[in-house]
Amino acid sequence: MSDIQQQVQQTVDRLVASDAERGVQVAVYHRGDLVVDVASGVADPATARQVTAETVFYNYSIGKAATATVVHVLVERGLFDYDTPVAALWPEFAAHGKDGVTVRHVLNHTAGVPGLPGDTTVADVCDWDRISAVIADEKPWWEPGTSTGYHAYTFGYVLGEVARRATGKPVSQLLAEEVAAPLGVDGELYFGVPAAEQGRLAVLEDAPGSAEMLAQLPDDLPMFKAGPKSLFPTAALGNRPDVLAADIPAGAKTSARAIARMYAALLGQLPDVRLLTPERLREVTAVSFAGPDQVFGNEASWGLGYALGLPERADTVDSTFGMAGAGGSYAFGDTANGIAFALTKNRLTMDFTAFDEIASIVYDALAPGVRAA
Secondary structure, three states: OOHHHHHHHHHHHHHHHOOOOOEEEEEEEEOOEEEEEEEEEEEEOOOOEEOOOOOEEEOHHHHHHHHHHHHHHHHHOOOOOOOOEHHHHOHHHHHHHHHHOEHHHHHOOOOOOOOOOOOOOHHHHOOHHHHHHHHHOOOOOOOOOOOEOOOOOHHHHHHHHHHHHHHOOOHHHHHHHHHHHHHOOOOOEEOOOOHHHHHHEOOOEEOOOHHHHHHHOOOOOHHHHOOOHHHOOOHHHHOOHHHHHOOOOOOOEEOHHHHHHHHHHHOOOOOOOOOOOHHHHHHHHOOOEEEEEOOOOOEEEEOOOOEEOEOOEHHHOOOEEEEEEOOOEEEEEEOOOOEEEEEEEOEEOOOOHHHHHHHHHHHHHHOOOOOOO
16 A cells, blocks of 8 residues: 555544544546545445445535536537537527627636526426526526626536537436546446436435534525525435436536546546547636636636636646535646545535545645645
8 A cells, every 4th residue: 555545544534433524535646547546434324335436426516527527528529619609509598688608608607697596496406408498597697707606506507408409418428428438437427326326325414513504594695596595515405316316417426536537537647538638628727717706705716617726725726627515525636736636425514624634645745845725
């Protein structure tokens, strides 16, 4: 066992033993080599089923990167480009002055449709045609391209519908054919998970106190303008069979190994598969839009579909691209240091403590002098 593998394993084991986490996976590629592949803890407390490297977790927004990657592969193929109006492929989307919204605007969260109506139900978000019609009929919050605001759910549906209109295939099929199969991670990277496969997934649980904290949040918070509390990412939501089966490409169901391998392929470090050209990688990981987020209020810096920089480290904006997930999961690629990293877990915490600790171990070992957090 390498030193870095041993350090990460010991850290994850300690987090599980201390009850800070329930089940965790970490996978890290360095310049194409899988140098960390760690699993620890329990996937399902009811059965004592253990987490393995193959266990699939619903990790919410880290899956946005998979959606963006599908789109980039289709752009690479010439089916549309970043400045193609969404309505050119999906005419209904032009309603209420959205005819100028481009694929680029959706990728960098400046499309102006970050929210879902307050009466949107879980059944609605599981029904592709229904929720697509709702989004197509929305009025933009701002002039597209002028401000950014996190498109928590709508990001995936708009890009997924663009992809479907361009190819005739649902986004789940495109993910399977264009990303998972070439990477050899069939069965570990999904949007919708077939019912027969759902028993393999880790069972989510809320961290102690988080449900009470959510209940106490005022309903007029800006983030709740983007969607009702019933759609907030909780364990109860993420364990529902209908949610697991649905294509909700604002998130994904994945193992750490699968999503880390995707980033390694994006970095061009796998000898057998490359998803994007070096030129395309530079384009999609450059700053596309930066500014105050109109939903959450934080300063945001977006590439094309990927958040740039790591938490609390402004100096990583030029080299790292990825996505955090509600509950503390995280996955990213680092173009400067050749690192592809993923952490997946089933206890939904309100912070990224586990990620911060493990990413620091990885950077100390692989890129001394560069701290992840």
